[in-house]
Amino acid sequence: MNDYIGVTVICVGVVFDLFGCIGLVRLPDVYNRLQAATKCVSLGTCGIMFGTFLMEGFSALGVKALVAIPLIFVTAPTAAHALARGAHISGVSLWKKSVCDEYEKEGKQVGRGKPVI
C-alpha cells in the first residue's frame, strides 16, 4: 500500500518539476523565471524525496531522503533570494509590463551599472 502512495507522491513531484521548467523556459524576465522555477522545482523535488521515503520506509535510503527535505527547503529559497538581489544590483532590468519594484523604491541599492551580459 505504501508503494502505491509513494509512487503517487513521486508522480506529483515530477509534474511540479515539469511546471517549474516550463516556467523557466517560457516566462519573460529573470525575476519571473526565478520565482516560477524555484518554487515549483523545490516543491517537486521534496515530493520526490518524500515519495522515496514512503516507498523505502525507515531504511538508510528512506531516512536520508527524509533528511534531504528540510535541506532543500532551506537552501533553495535562500539561493533564489541572493540571486534576485544580485541580479537587481547588477542592473538586470525588469520586464516592461512589471508593475512593482520595491528595491528601486528603497533606493538603497548601490553599484547599479551596466548589466553583466
Added chain:
Amino acid sequence: MNFDHLLLGFVTALVALCFLCLYRGWRGPTVADRMVAIDILGILVVGVCPLWAIYTRRGFLIDIALAWVLLSFIGTLALAKYLGGQQFDE
C-alpha cells in the same frame, strides 16, 4: 507490484527537463538567467538521484544527492554575491 518501468519513466522525464534547463542556460540573455538555469538543473539532478537509487538498489546515490544540494547552494550563493558587485570574502 513492480514499479521499475514507472521509475524509469520518471527518470527519463526528469532528464528531459534537465535539457529544458540547459536550453535556458544556452539562450539566457543575461548571466543571471544562466545562473538560475544551473541552480534549477542542480535541484533536478537531486530529484533524479533517489529515483535511480530505488531503481538500481544502490543506496549510496542518495549521498550524492545530499552533497549536491549543499554544493549547489554554496556555489550559487558565491556567484550571486559576485554578481552583486561584492568580493567572495565580504
